[in-house]
Amino acid sequence: MYDFDFLDNVRTRSPCGMPENATGTGIFKTKLITGSKISITWHMAFPHGGGFRIQILHGNGTILHELTPTNNTNPWYSISNSTIQSYLATLPSGFTCDHCIIRLTRNAKEWSTPSGPYIFWSCADVEVNNFQCNQLNCYHGGSIASNCNSASAVCSCPNNQFSGDRCQYMNECETYADCNNNGLCVTINQDYYYPLKQCFCSAGFYGYKCSKTSNLTVVMPNDVSSYSYTKLDNSSEIWYKILSATNEVEVIHKTLSTSWVGLGWRPQGLKASCQFFPPGAAPCLISGPESAVGEGGNQPEGNSESTSKPEGGAESTAQPEGNAGSTAQPEGNAESTAKPEGEGGSSESGGAAGNLVTHAMDCTDMVIGSARGNMFRLFDYYSRDRSTPRMDSYFGGEDSITAAVGSESNGYTTLRWRKQLTAEGTTDHTIQDEVLDVIYAYGQKYPYSHQFPSGLHNSHRLTNYYNDDELKYHGYQNRGRKSLNFFGDSKLVTNTCSGSWKTGCTGNSCSNNLQWNIYNDGTVHFTMSAVTDKWIGLGISNDHKMAKTDAIVGWVGKVAPVITDRYISSYAPPPVDAVSNVNLLEGSKLNGTTTLKFYRPINTSDSQDISLHGCHYFIFAIGGQYTDSNFAISKHASTPFITSRKICIDVNQCSKSYSPLGIDIMTSTPCSGSWGTRCLNGQCASNLRWNVYNDGTVHFQMSADTDKWLAMGISVDKKMPSSDAIVGWISQGTAKLRDRFLKGYFIPAVDAITNVDLINGSLINGITTLNFKRAMNTSDSQNDVSLHGCHYFFLGTGGSYDDNNLDIGVHPQTPAVAKIPMCLYASRCTQFSPPGTGAAGTIFTLIHLVIAVLSVLISSIF
Incomplete structure (x- = not known):
């Protein structure tokens, strides 16, 4: 099994959300002694409230035994402590099976509805019998003595990087030498999220155990004029450029964070069938849940817990004292509403395979890293869904990072890396001269940001559940999404009294265009066009976020072109302003392209208008349906474009720019x-x-x-x-x-x-x-x-x-x-x-x- 940590009862099939032998390498069964005590451990990226439940299932999914206390009124254990990640269970006396399943389920109580609980599940294949201790299996090359004691059977591990009574836990390093003398061995994780110890590399080295040489040794060059720049949010920014000679992209990612930092991308228009990967995992994707949460039901904000995974085993099977896998995902949606986008009750697979991917994390190529002082670690990742992104090597792919360096200073983590433009496998996406869907995220710390109350409320782990560089849930605030062309924003041109901005470009062909002219009568005239028959919109923002943004939205209806003045106060479609200060000049729909010409005073008396004087980000959005009769609009169909820099307007410099309107x-x-x-x-x-x-x-x-x-x-x-x-x-x-x-x-x-x-x-x-x-x-x-x-x-x-x-x-x-x-x-x-x-x-x-x-x-x- 693959130990993805977002296997739920809405999108995946019972009993485990993952088929047997999903990896195609056979079913690995952990041998357990009848009636023995087993320590079951797991990792959680997000502590949902509601408790957990551990059961023994028949191979066909039938429940055979409950291993946690339960009653008719409440089957969930440890409701009052949602941060527990281990349980000492006793196997039933006299119970044996050749192939059965130990299943962990967690109740995401805050997302449940009257139609049923919202649960995550994780499974391990086991064999229970009256084994002698020397018949038990060990992991990672461990062995057990022939004269062992069945009451306390413990495997001998090949070296001190492995631990646990079956050698099921594996650290990346124990000493400086384990990092090839090119880095430090740093203790990062807690709560059974292995490896707890990881190599952080010195400048000039990168990769697993710092085994690769990097020709990048300076984190932030003195001159970044050759790079394009995009501000992701008020805490995160990137510089990037294409290295044509070596067919690489270079990115500098700077974030106000002392935790992990991630950046991801995928082609626009990607189909949901991309989630039929790995192929062995696809059969458990469904179009309906076992205990169905209703279509309109709230869905989880972050990921839950992973399936348990025997370190070094061929597939995922929960182990006694075993690891549950990994962690939080950059949810990636900056315009999320109370229900995170794409997390409705509908499936992401099956009949939806021909539809577009619904969530920002689906099928995304990623680079994730962290730093401590002048030491860093950074790897090539892949995000299949809302599960924690996993290194490409986990899926059998190759790490295509070609150079990297990083540091943490004054609260900022800065990562600089290069990557091949051409994809080398399913876990990579080729970077071409076109707009990509881009996501970013970085780790959170207390005070954390959860969209809805979680199990951390009133918990003794309130302040230390999210530690530096633990790849857990990033929180509601520390993530976002963009539309970005890594080949640069050269199509943004600004002059003193005019400018133009082209987006949605493939090479020199662009589907969206915005032009503006500033006139001495105190107005700005705009022309915006897009290849669409939906609404199109211009946003004016002080901080490039959707909230508190002035918006001008229009379309060409059946009768006439329409322009509306609006104000975005939240992440819901904005209503029309009571007073309109936007004047439509012309509108047309020709050969599939909608064009609107309009003007607006630089300053108005309306508190719901942002003054155009000064410097602002421009946002270009494409709908979305519209209704001619009441001017209602639906959400934008794709991620809006945002200028990489602020656009500055000063009418005082345009005294000789005369308005064409007279x-x-x-x-x-x-x-x-x-x-x-x-x-x-x-x-x-x-x-x-x-x-x-x-x-x-x-x-x-x-x-x-x-x-x-x-x-x-x-x-x-x-x-x-x-x-x-x-x-x-x-x-x-x-x-x-x-x-x-x-x-x-x-x-x-x-x-x-x-x-x-x-x-x-x-x-x-x-x-x-x-x-x-x-x-x-x-x-x-x-x-x-x-x-x-x-x-x-x-x-x-x-x-x-x-x-x-x-x-x-x-x-x-x-x-x-x-x-x-x-x-x-x-x-x-x-x-x-x-x-x-x-x-x-x-x-x-x-x-x-x-x-x-x-x-x-x-x-x-x-």
């Missing part, structure tokens, strides 16, 4: 007015003019630089829903105009009753102009807004149109909205009679234009 020019009196949008040098992108006449009508002229449809809206609250709309276009020299009503954020239908009269229209030199009139008040109270009083006007342009059924397409740009309401009062306009409406067509008289100038308002579009 200004709005507005004139208004009770009887007339005009409004030009996005005006530059006297030329406006669109125009609206109006006159109020004594016959109770308002005459309008709207024009824009477009050959698509053109529309004006009338709203009481600046919002699209419940707005009156008048939409028209010029087709083959003929003007078309229709009265419509906006009931929501979708294309408005034509009113059953039309209260708009077309006067004339033209399309000249690309400018569409429509002249029309409408009564101040109409009898259509359902679909017409009264023009009397004060209203906000909209101006929008399409969008395609259909002459036959009068359908219109979505507007590619956000309609302009007047910043102030326009107030019309027919009672004040009794002296103005409507003009003639002949072929000459103008409806605006000179006197109205003169009166209009009496009140001129020039305001920024912002």
Whole structure:
């Protein structure tokens, strides 16, 4: 058996979570004497509350005997002390078996649900009989004397690196000489987590027992300008570069920690079938649990305890006084919610094999190391699932580290290493010029961070359960995940008043793009695009974490592009801000690529906006579903990208950077007015003019630089829903105009009753102009807004149109909205009679234009 330490009753089959002979080298059975006392030991990476249970099972999984005290109300032992890791059991008198199983199960009480307990299990194959002591088996080359005493049979071990009554425990070293005189033998672990003593190497040496020579001897070079840099979190950072000449990657990993430090990676888009490794272990992966925790049930935060493993045995079988295996895993999810991502009740195998891997640790190549002063140890690891990562050699692979050095100073552990880019086996992933899923973690100490209460609460081991460099659970805080290309973040370009950032790159081809320009009007204009039909989002963060991040999320829906202003206060999908300070300019979905153009003021009065002034990390995320009707969004589908350095914005340095949007020019009196949008040098992108006449009508002229449809809206609250709309276009020299009503954020239908009269229209030199009139008040109270009083006007342009059924397409740009309401009062306009409406067509008289100038308002579009 493989002694993985995350074998549970949700993802693996009863009775043990691991098939017999999983290694393919035969079933190794430990021989035990009938009625004898056996000391059963195990290691725990995470002390779940709930107690443990030890049983003897038949080879087919049937329970034969309970070795721990149990009763009908509670089958679990030692509930009050969750840190116990040994138990002296007595085998039943007269009981024999040729092949039975000793099984340890632990109850993760904090993760149980009403549908059943959440348990971890670990097994050992044994043979129980009336053996003579000289018939018992020893491990690691140990032997037992022919004149032994059956009451206290003890094996003689080949050297002092092995211990235990069957030589089942093995240390890496006992003296300096065991480390090839190239390092120190340091006592690290406790609680039966062997090897308790390990070699820490001097600079210039690395590997098992410091047996390899390293050409890296300096931990942190004076000049790191040739490296790319990524801040992982406030305590951990990496520098990295590709050594093309030797086909290697070099990484410097510095962390504020005196415990172990790990970094891992895997290709994006990896399938869950990667967990069918090792092949012999795959048959015990299931799609449903034995004592099923419900689909929505909480799942364990960290890993539990390992299966017991006879050191040096061909497969995993729990030994009397045997080792339970290894430890905590970097859970790897920085955006985890109350239920760690991927830890739902569904299986990671079986029918899910064609799906993507669900957890950050699944099928991940890793490098894990630790340091004491100027001495260090570092190895190539593989993480199959949420079990503790194991050295590549455990799976029959090769350690592909080519050089390493490390140190611990002033509370910081720094590891520098090189590794071959090309994978040499299943336990390695090739590093190519593409974005990888990257995880990191480092060991925790008291005060520890557990997401939910564990067995350590009120324990006598409260302060010393997690010791330096013990590869146990890292805690909820000391881990995270990134999307990273080890070939560098050269695709991040920053200038004084502009910048660009490309992510999701394979070579020079990038699927995601962000561009920004800073203008002297106090705004930043963004263009973001991604190869997706889901939502896309930009985050602005002070510390590159998702919490307390300003977010701008948008998509191109069925009707129109959408942009929303949000604030991320936790790890849940963020709600839309009560006040939006983001303005959509344009949106499109073309050839599978969603593109959104928008702008935001550098400073706003909204406490849920982060000022863009100064330096911040940018975050690029891709959804995730969206709902057009209520702007709800689901979680991002992949790990968001985060800039490797902060992006700095200072509008004071951009005084000569002029906004392309221009200004709005507005004139208004009770009887007339005009409004030009996005005006530059006297030329406006669109125009609206109006006159109020004594016959109770308002005459309008709207024009824009477009050959698509053109529309004006009338709203009481600046919002699209419940707005009156008048939409028209010029087709083959003929003007078309229709009265419509906006009931929501979708294309408005034509009113059953039309209260708009077309006067004339033209399309000249690309400018569409429509002249029309409408009564101040109409009898259509359902679909017409009264023009009397004060209203906000909209101006929008399409969008395609259909002459036959009068359908219109979505507007590619956000309609302009007047910043102030326009107030019309027919009672004040009794002296103005409507003009003639002949072929000459103008409806605006000179006197109205003169009166209009009496009140001129020039305001920024912002």
